[in-house]
Amino acid sequence: MLDMPRWVRVLSLSLIAAVACGQEAPPAATPAPVQGGSAGAAASGTAGSAGSVVTPSAGQAGSSAGATAGMGTGGANSAGTSAGAGSAGAAGASSGGSGGSVSVVACTGSNFCDGFEAAQGTDFGSWKQNGTDGTLKADVTHVFSGQQAMQFVSNPGASKRVQLELVGAPLFPVQNNKFWGRMMAWAEDLPGMSDMEAKNVHYDLVQGSGNGDAEYRVAGMGGVLLNYNPHDCYYGTQKPIPEGRWACWEWLFDGSTNTIEFHIDGVLQASVVSKGQGCVDGTSSVWAAPTFNELRIGFVNYQSKAETTKLWLDDFAAGPERIGCPAALPTSH
Numbered sequence: 001m002l003d004m005p006r007w008v009r010v011l012s013l014s015l016i017a018a019v020a021c022g023q024e025a026p027p028a029a030t031p032a033p034v035q036g037g038s039a040g041a042a043a044s045g046t047a048g049s050a051g052s053v054v055t056p057s058a059g060q061a062g063s064s065a066g067a068t069a070g071m072g073t074g075g076a077n078s079a080g081t082s083a084g085a086g087s088a089g090a091a092g093a094s095s096g097g098s099g100g101s102v103s104v105v106a107c108t109g110s111n112f113c114d115g116f117e118a119a120q121g122t123d124f125g126s127w128k129q130n131g132t133d134g135t136l137k138a139d140v141t142h143v144f145s146g147q148q149a150m151q152f153v154s155n156p157g158a159s160k161r162v163q164l165e166l167v168g169a170p171l172f173p174v175q176n177n178k179f180w181g182r183m184m185a186w187a188e189d190l191p192g193m194s195d196m197e198a199k200n201v202h203y204d205l206v207q208g209s210g211n212g213d214a215e216y217r218v219a220g221m222g223g224v225l226l227n228y229n230p231h232d233c234y235y236g237t238q239k240p241i242p243e244g245r246w247a248c249w250e251w252l253f254d255g256s257t258n259t260i261e262f263h264i265d266g267v268l269q270a271s272v273v274s275k276g277q278g279c280v281d282g283t284s285s286v287w288a289a290p291t292f293n294e295l296r297i298g299f300v301n302y303q304s305k306a307e308t309t310k311l312w313l314d315d316f317a318a319g320p321e322r323i324g325c326p327a328a329l330p331t332s333h
Contacts, residue, residue, distance in 0.1 A: 102145075102315050106182070106326075111319030112171040116150045124150075126170055130296055131161025134308075142312040144184040144246050144332050149314035152298045156306055158196070163207075163298030164313075172293045175320050177255030179292065181206065182323045186312040187243045190220060191305035202227070203301040203309075205241075208253045210290030216253045218262045224269045226260050226276060228287040235276035239269050246332055248325035255289030266325050 107113040118125050119138040129136050139151035152162045166172075171179070191201035200222035209215040217227040223238040241247075242264065252261040261271040274286050295318070299311050317323050 102317060102326075106315075106317035106319075106323050109319065110175070111317055111323065113315075113317040115146045115315055116148060116313075117146045119148070119150060124164060127164040127166050130163040130165040130298075131300065133157075133160035134162040134299075136162050136164070136298070139312065142186040142246075142333060144186075144314035144328075145326070146314070149184075149186075149312045152311040152313070154299045154301065154309040154311075156304075156308055158304035159300075159302060160305075161298075161300040163296040163300060166295045168293060171295065171318055174292055177289065177291055178253070179318055179320060180250065180252050180322045181295070181316075181318040182248065182250045182325065183297065183316040184246050184314045184326070185249050186246050187241060188310040189307040190241060190243060190309060191301055191303075191307050192222075194303040195306050196304045199303070201301055201303045201305050203299060203305075205249070205297070205299065205311075206251055207296040207300075208290075208292050208294070209296075210293040213290035214288060216260050216287070216289060218249070218251050218260070224262060224264075226262060226270050226272050228260075228272075228276065228279075228285075231283050231285040232280035233276050233283075233285055233287060234278065234280070235270055235272045237270050239264075246328060250322065250325065252322070253289070253292060255292060258287050258289050260287070 102113040102115045112126075114125065114127075116124075116138060122129070124136075134153040134155045135151070136153075137151055138148045140148050141151065143149045150164065154160045154162050185205075191203055193199070194201050202219060202221040202225065204217045204219045204227065206218035207215055208217075215229045217225075217229070219225040219227045220241050221234075221236055223236065223240055225237070226235040227233070248263075248265050250261075250263040250266075252259060254260075258274045259272065262269045272287060275284065276287065279285050297313060297316070299309055301309075315326060
């Protein structure tokens with residue numbers, strides 16, 4: 001070792017001891033991967049306490065930038081940035097939303113978003129409660145981002161309904177009678193076999209309708225189910241709906257082509273264009289869409305179930321184009 005002054009040797013030994021005792025600075029967070037990109041690079045900024053990064057769906061991402069927004073108690077929020085370079089496609093940009101709950105990309109243009117941060121008591125902002133067969137409240141048990149999520153608790157038995165309902169503005173009317181929806185969901189004790197009948201329990205998670213006319217439904221019945229009323233038409237799968245973790249639910253209700261799609265974590269689970277597998281009433285009906293003016297999210301079942309089903313929803317967004325799934329946050333639980 002080269003000869004050095006005594007104070008340099010002491011300082012060097014002190015730094016080595018600090019590292020050995022775990023006093024080193026924590027490593028920089030690894031940026032979330034961008035779907036559809038072949039490589040990524042990060043540029044650090046000043047990150048706040050919470051936020052989300054939108055992950056474009058496959059084929060959309062050439063390059064994408066997201067900012068993790070701070071959630072300050074006063075003054076301006078500061079944001080860090082990350083970027084991932086894809087092989088093709090257009091660039092997308094995002095920055096943290098107000099309250100650190102929903103990214104700005106989800107809230108721009110004609111999109112409507114809600115992180116449910118302002119929900120308190122029976123005041124749900126733009127939404128109102130539909131059904132009282134359980135409880136509906138802001139809750140901190142499972143929160144994807146921000147400080148709270150909406151909890152839906154459905155009692156055991158048949159025909160139990162606990163939903164949030166949005167009628168008209170700020171989401172409707174929608175251009176070309178078409179809209180995408182996206183929200184983060186944590187489910188527990190989704191129903192299985194009926195208590196009273198030798199078949200699976202049909203339950204709805206998302207319902208889109210218009211002035212009491214036809215209704216498009218994202219549902220479950222053993223696996224993922226798409227459902228249409230009137231005529232109780234169906235398209236069923238054996239694909240399970242995730243439980244006990246955060247999952248990204250995306251849906252397309254397109255009245256211009258009579259199309260329903262449902263995606264989980266960016267992967268298509270089921271789709272119907274005009275007709276499904278059949279209808280309970282024996283008809284072969286086209287899934288003729290209403291003029292969408294109403295949306296309900298939450299839980300409703302149609303056969304008797306033994307379970308007390310619980311559902312947490314967070315980071316809702318809807319608009320004319322697919323929004324994509326946010327990256328999981330380190331503080332998610």
